Structure formats: structure tokens, C-alpha cells
Amino acid sequence: MQHAFAPIGTVRGSRQESVQDNWGDTECRIELDPAELDADATLGLSDYSHVEVVFAFDRTDRSCRGAQHPRGNPSWPRVGILAQRAPNRPNHIGVTVCALVAVDGRTLTVRGLDALDGSPVLDIKPYLPEFAPRGEVRVPQWSVELMRHYF
Template identity: 70%
Template sequence: MKPISPIGVVRSARREPSLRDGWGEVLSRVELDAAALDETATRGLDAYSHIEVIFSFHQAVRTCRGDQHPRGNPDWPLTGILAQRAPNRPNHLGVTVCELVAVEGLALTVRGLDAVEGTPVLDVKPYLPEFAPRGEVRVPEWSVELMSRYF
């Protein structure tokens, strides 16, 4: 398997990982690395309203291999790490669909990216609704409560 290397970094006013919500209006800049990508890598990306950013939870301090209470809240059920989106995942990977505000060469301005200053970016993909779920989406009640203030 080819090793994964960052292709850029997040620039954000949010400096520390925390359980803070309200990511919806956070503006960030994804600065792509000219050593990793040709300057033409973003050509046509501005035609999309949203992108998926794949990044590393580089400040995660532990890895969960089993279950935990989401956000450490004992009011929510013990849930396997693969059934939640916590940063202490086996490979500390995050994926977020965010609004693409601007494309300036290898710099992307985005809204709603839940990554802190200095987060390594592993990949960027245009968001295509055809890849979104088809049909009804089912989620547990605790996740509805958790996400009610997240974005």
C-alpha cells in the first residue's frame, strides 16, 4: 500500500481541538502544497458549491479500538468507535463536506470545516449529490442530539 502523505494544511481561527460546537460558520483556508500538487490541480473546482475534505486528527491523543460513550457523555449509550465520528479513531481520519467559498490557485476558502489550525489535509474531492445516500437515512437519537449544535 502506498503511504499517505498530506497535500496541504488547514488554516483556522480555531487552534485547539475541543468539544465545542458551532462549526457551521467557521471560515477556514485549506492551503495546498505546491510540492504535492501542480498549480492546475484545482482547475474547475470552483464550479462546485461543496467539497469533501479528508484530513488527519493529528492532535488525537489515543485510539479507541472498541466502544465508548460519545463525547464521554454517560447519558448516551456505549457505542463502537466505528458507529460514531469521534477523532480517536483507529487511523485518526476525518471527513467533512463543507461549503467551498473561494478557490485561489492552491488555496481553498471553506465554511463549516471542523478541523483546527495546522490540521494536515490528505485529500480534497468535489461533493457530488449522486454519492449521497439514496432513500431514507436512519440515525440513532443520541446522534441527532449531539449534532443539533455541531454545525
């Protein structure tokens, strides 16, 4: 079954090029589309410190449908696309938890969103710690190395 998603907004003021590190201090706006959301769609959102932003990697290709070395680094193991968070996803969907700095009507200011300027935003959800993993989280060592300077 095919699904079509209408973007609800656009990332503004973020990076222009896909550089995969140091996103932690990146602050940008998400401008929500009045044709997609009523004026009160953000009511109560400012009570949260963080949001999950679902967006489209609109400038990547679907070059990886199987396995690859993360970031092309041969010292890291070859792992499947579903075992990493590379932007060349099968469906070009990104998900990031980021700090919610401000809400001004249909404009959100966020920090730490690893999306490029102009990226389509598909959805925004308030971050609830109850949805975070319960118990110990296990990750491979290569991903710890990769993420060392990401945020």
C-alpha cells in the first residue's frame, strides 16, 4: 500500500549542506503551513521542553537498500541500512528529538534539529519521557564513536 504525506511545515534557517556533526547548537525555525494546520494547532505545545520532529530527507538518494559502512568508514563494520541512522533511508524519513526554544503561533524555534533549510516537516510530537526506552539501552561501539560529535 502506498502512502502520501502532505508536509505540515518547512525548516527555515538551518544548515544549507549536509554536514553530519555538531548539530547540538543549531537553532532553526519550523514554519507551519496554515493550509495544513489551524491557528490553534500549537496550543499547549510550549509546556514541553522537547519535541520529536518527523521530516523528509528531501535531498538524499535511495542508494542504500542493504548494507554499507556507516559514513563510508571501512574501520566500522558493514551494517544494514536499518541498523543505522544514515540519511539515505528507504523512505527518506528523519526523526529527531530536539529542544523546543519557543512557540509563536505557527512558528516553532528548535535547537538540535539535524534537518537542512527547506526540509519538509511531516509531523511534530511533544517528547514524553514515558515513550523513551525502559531499561538499559545497548548500542554498538562504532555508533558511540560516530555520535561522539554529532550533537
